[in-house]
Amino acid sequence: MRSHFALLVLFSAFVSIVFAVLMRDEVKAQAAFGARLFGAFVVGAIVAGWLMLPFPW
Amino acid sequence: MRATTIDRAQGAHPLLVALAAWFVPGAGHLWTGQRSKGLIFLLVLPAMFATGLAIDGRIFPFEPQQPLVALAALADLGIGLPYFIARAMGAGAGAVLSVSYEHGNTFIIVAGLLNLLVACDAWDIAAGKK
Numbered sequence: 808m809r810s811h812f813a814l815l816v817l818f819s820a821f822v823s824i825v826f827a828v829l830m831r832d833e834v835k836a837q838a839a840f841g842a843r844l845f846g847a848f849v850v851g852a853i854v855a856g857w858l859m860l861p862f863p864w
Numbered sequence: 865m866r867a868t869t870i871d872r873a874q875g876a877h878p879l880l881v882a883l884a885a886w887f888v889p890g891a892g893h894l895w896t897g898q899r900s901k902g903l904i905f906l907l908v909l910p911a912m913f914a915t916g917l918a919i920d921g922r923i924f925p926f927e928p929q930q931p932l933v934a935l936a937a938l939a940d941l942g943i944g945l946p947y948f949i950a951r952a953m954g955a956g957a958g959a960v961l962s963v964s965y966e967h968g969n970t971f972i973i974v975a976g977l978l979n980l981l982v983a984c985d986a987w988d989i990a991a992g993k994k
Binding site: 808809811814817818821822824825828829 | 901904905908909911912915919963964967970971974975978981982985
């Protein structure tokens with residue numbers, strides 16, 4: 808797998824799972840927190856990439 | 865459930881639990897009775913480390929004259945047993961020309977740091993703070 812986006816999604820999934828399990832005790836709360844975290848990672852990375860687009864270096 | 869966790873945690877010294885949690889990802893939570901959390905850590909953290917190796921990441925050497933490399937090496941070591949297995953197998957040489965080299969390094973380093981965080985959590989559980 809060499810797609811930067813796929814690696815971003817995979818990384819976000821790993822980190823979101825660990826933080827959700829670490830910080831929440833109930834399964835439902837873990838799923839909700841993990842999903843929010845995962846979304847924030849992916850959307851945040853896309854927004855940051857888009858903001859950096861005008862810079863040539 | 866909570867009483868069981870605390871009862872089990874009281875039987876083990878927090879330092880031993882934290883060391884076990886560092887050496888085998890998830891072992892601290894399994895030891896203190898948090899079986900589902902322990903199993904998830906046991907699966908996810910080594911998988912993240914292995915993914916980093918598979919996409920050409922590097923296990924950094926301890927080079928005190930290069931502080932950032934030494935810090936990366938410490939973070940790599942944070943994953944525990946998978947680190948020693950990878951070193952014994954000769955994995956983690958890294959391929960600096962690979963398009964996913966930096967991604968691999970990030971996966972490996974973050975897996976180690978997350979495992980250290982999990983070990984701290986196991987310490988707190990064993991000490992009765994959680």
